[in-house]
Amino acid sequence: MVSWSLVAVVAAIFTVKFAPEYSLYSSYLLTSTTFILISWIAKFVYAAILYPAYLTPLRQIPTPSKRSWMYGNTESFDLRFPVDLVREWTKSIPNPGLLRYYVIGNWERVVVLSPKAIADLLVNKSYDFVRPEIARVQLSKVTGEGLLVAEGDAHKAQRKSLMPSFSYRHIKELYPVFWTKAIQMTNEIEKGIKTNKSGEDIIKTSGWASRAMLDIIGLAGFDYDFNTVANPDNELARRYESMFFTPTGWQRVIAFVCLFIIGFKWYFRIPSRQNSIMDDAMSFIRGTAHEHLTKKKKQLQTDRKDAHVDILSVAMRNGDFTDENLVNQMMTFLGAGHETTSSAFQWAVYVLSKHPEIQTRLREELQASLPRIPFDELNDIKGLKDNQGNIKDTFSELFTSIDGNNNTNIPYLWAFTNEVLRFYPSAPFTSREAIRNTTLGGQFIPKGTHILVAPDITNKDTELWGPDAETFKPERWLNFDPASSNKPVSYNNSGGASSNYAMLTFIHGPRSCIGQGFARAELAIFVAVFVYRFRFELEDPGRKLEVRRMITQAPADGVVIRVRMAN
Ligand code: HEM
Secondary structure (H helix, E strand, O other): OHHHHHHHHHHHHHHHHHOHHHOOOOOHHHHHHHHHHHHHHHHHHHHHHHHHHHHOOOOOOOOOOOOEOOOEOOOOOOOOOOHHHHHHHHHHOOOOOEEEEEEHHHEEEEEEOOHHHHHHHHHHOHHHEEOOHHHHHHHHHHHOOOOOOOOHHHHHHHHHHHHHHHOHHHHHHOHHHHHHHHHHHHHHHHHHHHHOOOOEEEEEHHHHHHHHHHHHHHHHHHOOOOOOOOOOOOHHHHHHHHOOOOOOHHHHHHHHHHHHHHOHHHHHHOOOHHHHHHHHHHHHHHHHHHHHHHHHHHHHHHOOHHHOOOHHHHHHHHOOOOHHHHHHHHHHHHHHHOHHHHHHHHHHHHHHHHOHHHHHHHHHHHHHHOOOOOOOOOOOHHHHEOOOOOEOHHHHHHHOOOOOOOOOOOHHHHHHHHHHHHHOOOOOOEEEEEOOOEEEOOEEEOOOOEEEEOHHHHOOOHHHHOOOOOOOOHHHHEEEEOOEEEEEEEEOOOOOOOOHHHOOOOOOHHHOOOOHHHHHHHHHHHHHHHHHHEEEEEOOOOOOOOEEEOOOEEEOOOOEEEEEEOO
16 A cells, blocks of 8 residues: 555656646645555555456365455454354355455465365465464564564574474473473362352363463473463463454554554554553563573573473583574463463363363273372472482373373373364464465465465364364274273374374474474473363353354353362
């Protein structure tokens, strides 16, 4: 819009100067304003009417027939990806693995569905695409130019330096943190149960999950204890939460104006109350992160090498990062590794509440397979190590009992958590923009095309998963003993899907989730401790499930459950 307006102003100046009879009262202001309006109308007619109907080079890609110039195909002003609508289209519109649709103002979008096109987008031609401006601006406001936001060579270099910190060997060293926080969380919930004569309590899972996962990402990510499970009022955590808000109607209008006319980056530069809260929070958090980093650097010079197992310390030992970049990575771990895992745990509790038979089966497996869980001794992260700073020997059997690489004694736990991640992917979709002319699954994709890939759709695609794709079924991840069809002997990594690209929860390729091993182990340990310890059901089993979808998705009510001790 800005470039069209500039051309209109230049044309108006020339008109007033050299052909004043075609201007409005020879006035620069009136003529420029009129020309700008005409240019906007011309741009609108081109973009909203002529382009999608006749001119788009993506004409071959099927699209829903019902479309209006105002809402496109979505019947809403919402720019977010309409997951449920697109799911319906994928079933009703025959397509070659790509679908085209339009949002407000007939802005064009392409959804990638076939394994071949997904492989091109995420793996083979990953660097032909970047995050679209709207996603990049929103994310970088919180994370700075960390791994989640970096593009091209900067991304390759950061990813290479951070990969060793997320290796299986290092993530295993973080299991004790996962166990301790899971135990501490259930100890706090138990206190609530014990104060009630009825022997039960009503809790909102989201609050507990969010605080526990925040504590974990703080400790495991950069050795910082927010300690919000025990103390929900931690100032840093409060400031962090204050940065996330649901925009009001007016804020949405302003966002549209910025996006369509002056560029989305200006949205966060407007002197609004919300922006000033975000800026204050950000400078407080980044200031604290810098102080913590300085302290950490000193400790690393003097302490034993293996005393610091958090991701930041491992990255500092192995990578070549500036302080600013390390702070960006800390903010990235917070942004990418907190809400996602908290949502996954909420979905696990939701589905276990809906299916008591799965809850019982899982509890039986855990009680038969896990060693004693030291609920009284492990109530705080400080109880984890002895005086020499070593993890206490007494816990070692527990900490190795759930292991992402060797799960034959607890296959149902892994099958269950895999199915939660498949059926309820925390990030329901993600988007890309082509930065050069390229192809996806053989289809030409011009520079500038907006692409969407949707774990929430592909993970339940019947062509890839079979007719029961839309049923929650942990058994699909189990291998059974041929002699006894009821006895699972191990879990399998494919879930019976016909393609590697059927499971997109962590996507694939150079931009796949670097924290996948971390998240899987954390979720399995949290589910294990929770189910081992409590029986639970939804407080209102009849309530219709509503989903809150932003960047992540979770049950809108936060999963309110009635909980009592299992034994
Ligand atoms: C259930 C939990 C999680 C899910 C479902 C999840 C999902 C994803 C997805 C879909 C992406 C790709 C986003 C895109 O490119 O558009 C991603 C990227 C990323 N995730 Fe996760 N994530 C989870 C947990 C974590 C954790 C625990 C961490 C860190 C400790 C983490 C760190 C990251 C980072 C740094 C990236 C950016 C990687 C890159 O661009 O190279 N994630 N995650």
